[in-house]
Amino acid sequence: MVPHSQSFLKQLFSSSLLALCAVSYSYADQLVFPNGETLTGTIVKEEGNIVTFKSPYLGTIHAKKSETTVIQDKSTPPTLSTLDSDLSEAETPTTPSKDADKAITEASPPPADAEENKPWWKRWKKPDNWSGKATVGISERWGQKDTEDINLAAELEIKKPKKNYKWSAYYDYGEQDGEKNTDMYGAEYRYRYDLTERTFLQATTIYTHDGIKEIHHRLTQSIGYGFTVIKNEKMELNLVPGVAVQYLDQEGETDGFTFMINPYQDFKWYITEGIKLTESFDSFFDVKDGSNYNFVFKIGIETIIKEPYIMSITYRLDYDNSVANDIRKDDSRLIIGLGYIF
Numbered sequence: 001m002v003p004h005s006q007s008f009l010k011q012l013f014s015s016s017l018l019a020l021c022a023v024s025y026s027y028a029d030q031l032v033f034p035n036g037e038t039l040t041g042t043i044v045k046e047e048g049n050i051v052t053f054k055s056p057y058l059g060t061i062h063a064k065k066s067e068t069t070v071i072q073d074k075s076t077p078p079t080l081s082t083l084d085s086d087l088s089e090a091e092t093p094t095t096p097s098k099d100a101d102k103a104i105t106e107a108s109p110p111p112a113d114a115e116e117n118k119p120w121w122k123r124w125k126k127p128d129n130w131s132g133k134a135t136v137g138i139s140e141r142w143g144q145k146d147t148e149d150i151n152l153a154a155e156l157e158i159k160k161p162k163k164n165y166k167w168s169a170y171y172d173y174g175e176q177d178g179e180k181n182t183d184m185y186g187a188e189y190r191y192r193y194d195l196t197e198r199t200f201l202q203a204t205t206i207y208t209h210d211g212i213k214e215i216h217h218r219l220t221q222s223i224g225y226g227f228t229v230i231k232n233e234k235m236e237l238n239l240v241p242g243v244a245v246q247y248l249d250q251e252g253e254t255d256g257f258t259f260m261i262n263p264y265q266d267f268k269w270y271i272t273e274g275i276k277l278t279e280s281f282d283s284f285f286d287v288k289d290g291s292n293y294n295f296v297f298k299i300g301i302e303t304i305i306k307e308p309y310i311m312s313i314t315y316r317l318d319y320d321n322s323v324a325n326d327i328r329k330d331d332s333r334l335i336i337g338l339g340y341i342f
Contacts, residue, residue, distance in 0.1 A: 029053070032069040043072055126342060132156035135312060137337025141174070141182075149174030149182055151335050164192040182331075183211035192226070200226045202240050202264070213323050214251035220284065221245050222262045233270075240264040244284055248322065258292065260284040274304040286322075294320040300335075310339045 031039045031053055041055035051070055054060050132155055139149040155168035167189050174182030186208035193201045206220040224242020231237075244262040249255045266280040283295035300314030318331040 030071040031063055032071060034067065043070065046070070127158075129159045130156070131159075131342070133310065133339050133341045135310075135337040135339030137312070137314075137335045139172070139174070139333040139335040141331070141333045147174050147176045147181065149333070151337060153337070162194040164190075164194075166190045181212060185209055198228045198231070200228070202226045202242065204264075213320065213327050215248070215323070216251065217247070217249040219247045220260075222264075222284075224262060224264060235267075235269050237267045238265065246284060250323070258286050259288075260286055271301075276302045278302070292322045294318075294322055302339075304341075308341045310341055312337045312339060 028040055029043045031041075031051070033039075039053065039055050039058070041053055041058075044052040044054050044060065046052070046065070049065050051063055051065050051068070052060065053063060134154040135152070137151045137153075139151050141147050141149060149172065151170065151172050153168070153170040155166065157167075158165040167187070169185075169187040171185040172182050174180070186206065188207075189205045191203045195201065202222075202224045204220075204222045204224075206218075206222075208218045209215060210218075222242050222244035224240040226238055226240035229237045229239055240263075242262040242264060244260045246258045246260050247256070248258065262282075262284055264280075264282050267278070269277045271277060277300070279299040281295065281297050284293060286292035296319075297317045298314060300312055302310055302312040304310050312335075314335045314337070316333055316335060320329055323329060
């Protein structure tokens with residue numbers, strides 16, 4: 001009975017060992033890299049140019065099929081007689097070389113928090129030569145009481161060698177005793193090209209709409225030759241005499257183009273590191289009709305509360321002598337706003 005039992009146990013052990021070896025060898029797929037290095041493991045899946053490979057030593061990896069040779073083992077499991085010789089010839093696995101590591105790394109999917117997986121607004125970074133701000137404020141109009149006015153404004157400036165681009169836009173809305181008394185919006189684009197350190201060319205495009213003055217559209221295109229009168233670390237003063245063509249679409253008036261003279265001036269003063277004063281005067285005079293003119297004067301002070309947040313106080317005067325006599329020509333207001341700079 002004992003010899004028979006020993007024979008049975010020996011046969012059972014051999015069969016189990018052979019089955020385990022067969023299972024092990026059934027997963028003997030290979031990845032061969034250009035330098036001849038080989039990884040042994042299991043092919044999990046293949047999608048397009050990417051093969052997902054499971055190595056007993058490196059775990060699950062991803063490699064490019066175009067940079068590796070995939071060998072899938074479809075041979076029959078080994079017999080017990082060949083097992084000893086196969087195991088004795090097996091070599092200790094080595095760490096993948098730089099070529100293999102590169103193929104694996106480039107093919108591996110990026111982690112969830114990788115830069116390319118973030119939404120575009122989180123990946124975008126403002127260029128160093130860009131600056132701008134957006135503000136919201138309330139305004140008090142001279143000569144009018146019980147008014148509720150709101151002001152929205154934004155601007156963006158891009159500086160390049162010899163070139164300067166600036167966009168700005170605003171919207172003003174107000175009511176007095178429940179009736180609308182302010183409804184205007186506009187946008188401006190200004191381009192400057194430096195000729196010398198103190199001279200430049202300037203081109204400006206301005207669009208405005210005023211629902212109270214019944215100005216449906218006013219479009220102005222101007223060009224001028226500018227002079228930088230003062231320029232240092234704290235101050236800059238520019239004067240720009242120019243000419244302009246203005247198109248006016250106003251209720252009850254004949255639409256048309258007008259050739260105008262356009263004196264322009266701007267000034268900025270960095271009082272301290274966090275406080276800045278700005279001022280500008282933009283005017284247009286009809287060369288044929290001296291009574292047809294309009295101008296905008298602005299002066300304001302801006303202070304940084306806690307970067308990037310600012311507070312601003314601005315006085316603005318709009319005067320338009322081209323509107324009908326029964327419409328108020330001047331519009332002056334004090335605007336107090338909070339903003340965000342970038």
